[in-house]
Amino acid sequence: xxxxxxxxxxxxxxxxxxxxxxxxxxxxxxxxxxxxxxxxxxxxxxxxxxxxxxxxxxxxxxxxxxxxxxxxxxxxxxxxxxxxxxxxxxxxxxxxxxxxxxxxxxxxxxxxxxxxxxxxxxxxxxxxxxxxxxxxxxxxxxxxxxxxxxxxxxxxxxxxxxxxxxxxxxxxxxxxxxxxxxxxxxxxxxxxxxxxxxxxxxxxxxxxxxxxxxxxxxxxxxxxxxxxxxxxxxxxxxxxxxxxxxxxxxxxxxxxxxxxxxxxxxxxxxxxxxxxxxxxxxxxxxxxxxxxxxxxx
Numbered sequence: 502x503x504x505x506x507x508x509x510x511x512x513x514x515x516x517x518x519x520x521x522x523x524x525x526x527x528x529x530x531x532x533x534x535x536x537x538x539x540x541x542x543x544x545x546x547x548x549x550x551x552x553x554x555x556x557x558x559x560x561x562x563x564x565x566x567x568x569x570x571x572x573x574x575x576x577x578x579x580x581x582x583x584x585x586x587x588x589x590x591x592x593x594x595x596x597x598x599x600x601x602x603x604x605x606x607x608x609x610x611x612x613x614x615x616x617x618x619x620x621x622x623x624x625x626x627x628x629x630x631x632x633x634x635x636x637x638x639x640x641x642x643x644x645x646x647x648x649x650x651x652x653x654x655x656x657x658x659x660x661x662x663x664x665x666x667x668x669x670x671x672x673x674x675x676x677x678x679x680x681x682x683x684x685x686x687x688x689x690x691x692x693x694x695x696x697x698x699x700x701x702x703x704x705x706x707x708x709x710x711x712x713x714x715x716x717x718x719x720x721x722x723x724x725x726x727x728x729x730x731x732x733x734x735x736x737x738x739x740x741x742x743x744x745x746x747x748x749x750x751x752x753x754x755x756x757x758x759x760x761x762x763x764x765x766x767x768x769x770x771x772x773x774x775x776x777x778x779x780x781x782x783x784x785x786x787x788x789x790x791x792x793x794x795x796x797x798x
Contacts, residue, residue, distance in 0.1 A: 540621065540741070547624050548742045551608075554631055558604040569597045570646035571638040572604060579630045580612045580623070584645055587652040588660060594650070595773035596735045600707075609738045610788050620741045661772070697727030699765060700779055705745045706732035706769075712752035720762045729753070729765035731779045734788045737768060746786045 541547075561567035567575075573593045577585040585593065593611075596602050612627045613620040686692075702708035703715045710718060712730060719728035730749055737745040746768070753766035767781035770788065780786070 541625075543625070544621065544742070547621060547628065548740075550628050551624055551740070554628070555605045555608060558608075562604060567638050568646065570594060570650055571642050572607070573597075574642050574645050574649070575638075576608055576611045580608075580627045582630075585649065587649055588657055590646075590649040591652065591657050592773060596771070599773065600733055600735050600771070602735060606736055606738055609740050610735060613739050613741075620739070624741065695726035695763075697725040697729075697763070698723075699727070699729040699767070699781065700731045700769070701729065702732050702769075703730050703749070705730075705749055706736035708732065712749055713756075716752060716756040716764060720756065725762075727763040727765065729767055729781060731767035731769050731781070734768040734770050734786050737786060739786075 558567065558572060562569065562572065570590075573585060573590055577583060577589065593607065597607060612623055698719065701715060701719075703710055703712045705712060708715065708730075715730055716728060719725050730753065732745075732749060737749070739746055749768075750766050753764040756762065757764040765781050767779055767783075768786040770778045770780060
C-alpha cells in the first residue's frame with residue numbers, strides 16, 4: 502500500500518463539439534441533494550461532449566500546441582468568464598507540475614468548483630461557451646499566461662502568509678474549545694488501545710491499490726482496527742458521471758464493520774506554499790482551487 506509523506510500546517514488530527522440540444526431548461530433553485538443525484542435529460546450529451554473536449558485538450562498539450570499555462574487561462578475564461586487571479590494561476594500551475602494533473606482532473610476542479618450539487622448545469626454552461634470559443638491558444642491567451650507567470654513569488658507568498666496567520670488563529674481557538682469541552686478521563690476505567698492508519702492513497706490519486714483493495718488489505722493483511730484513505734483532493738475527479746470522491750466515501754462505508762473494523766474517508770488538501778492538510782469524514786471535499794486555507798482550518 503502506498504504511503505504518502507505530508508506536512509500538516511494545523512495539527513488537528515482543439516476539440517470538435519456537437520450542437521447543443523435545444524429546449525433544455527436549466528434548473529435555478531433545485532434542492533441541492535436532488536440536483537446532485539438527478540441526471541438531466543441531456544446528461545449523455547454533456548458527458549460525451551466533455552470527454553471529446555478533454556481528449557482534444559490532452560492532444561493539444563502532448564503536441565505542444567497548447568501549454569499548461571494557456572490551458573489554465575482557457576479553463577477559467579470558459580468556466581467562470583474571467584481570467585484567473587495570479588494566486589489561482591500559481592496554484593493551478595503548481596498542481597499540474599507537482600501532482601501531474603491531467604487536463605481532465607484540472608477541468609473537473611475548475612468547472613465544477615467542488616460543488617456538491619448542480620454540477621451538470623456548470624458543465625452545460627461550460628460547453629455552451631466551448632462550442633463557439635476557440636480552444637487553441639491565441640496571442641491574447643499567450644500574453645495573459647506570460648503575464649500571470651511573471652507575478653513575483655513574494656507577492657503571492659505575502660497573500661498566502663496572511664491567510665495562514667488567519668487560519669492558525671482560527672485553528673487555535675477551535676482546538677482550545679475542543680479541549681475544554683472534552684470530558685476528563687474517568688478513574689478506574691479500562692481503556693482499549695486500537696491500531697490503524699488514517700493517511701493512505703489509492704488509485705483514485707497516486708496510490709497502488711483501488712479503494713476496495715486498500716480497505717480489504719488493511720483489514721485482512723494489516724489486521725488493523727481502523728483505516729482511512731485520504732487521496733489527493735486535486736486528483737479526485739468530480740464530474741457528475743465520474744465522481745471519485747463519492748466512490749471513495751461509498752467504499753469506506755461499505756467496508757465499515759462496527760465493533761470490528763472502523764473505516765474513515767478523507768482527502769489531502771494541498772497548497773504549494775502553505776503545505777498539506779488531511780481532512781476526514783466530511784460530506785464534501787475541497788481543493789485550493791475552490792477554498793482558502795482558512796476555510797478548512
